[in-house]
Amino acid sequence: MFDHPNNDPVLKLTEDQSWTLLERTQHGRLVGVVGGRPDIFPVNIAVRDRHVFFRTAPGTKLAEVAINDHVLIEADGILSDQAWSVVVRGSARLLQTSREIAVAETLDLRPWVPGPKEQFVEVTPAEITGRHFQFGPYRDAELGEGSEGG
């Protein structure tokens, strides 16, 4: 799946590759900005039809950050010799109708902090980006300047 041309240690993933990785991942992180301040929370995630879902409860700080027109969902996987990272940029909203909630309940999605009035949040993506990193003997090789990432 991850063929790095020219032994470049960083491979920019296609949207399809990025979604595939995200669909196989149960844990991610929600990033939002409230009053100019960034915040980040670990969340369990599920993907359906290229939308990302997680759960929260009203009144929590997570809920405050989550319901936001500009959020990120990040997930990554790190091994000793390689790693990947996928970021979805989008807007988040609470699911409202009983029909959409019923669909979300089939996702087997658990919150990290259970509460009595959990709600589902749906992130509609504006953009998805992903990178795969190959760690190896060429890891200290010289690369061109200005390449993305770090």
Next chain:
Amino acid sequence: MFDHPNNDPVLKLTEDQSWTLLERTQHGRLVGVVGGRPDIFPVNIAVRDRHVFFRTAPGTKLAEVAINDHVLIEADGILSDQAWSVVVRGSARLLQTSREIAVAETLDLRPWVPGPKEQFVEVTPAEITGRHFQFGPYRDAELGEGSEGG
């Protein structure tokens, strides 16, 4: 280390516990806001004297986000029955003097994307917070409203 009083599934960690977890962790995520837009990057991290260090290269998007008065460093660990998450909120700056760079070079810190002009970034913490989550049979139990997190 993680004794949850009253079977509360969420344990707020002390600063000492949070630093201990971070010191044992090699991978984290940098979050910054540029032009109101949040961004997130996976980074290798090291902790020394309760400051967080990572590497980047000039001209990268990571560098642009990193050198910032308001950044977060997040790290987490997730197992099937428990998880933890630690967030450092602080300001980031490039190390400048040969003395501080020499110290940072002892940290055995590798960037995910190597480059010819790597620099060290130091995050001076304003705040560290950590939580430990116990997943278990009480995971669906009713909790009080308004608890932090999700």
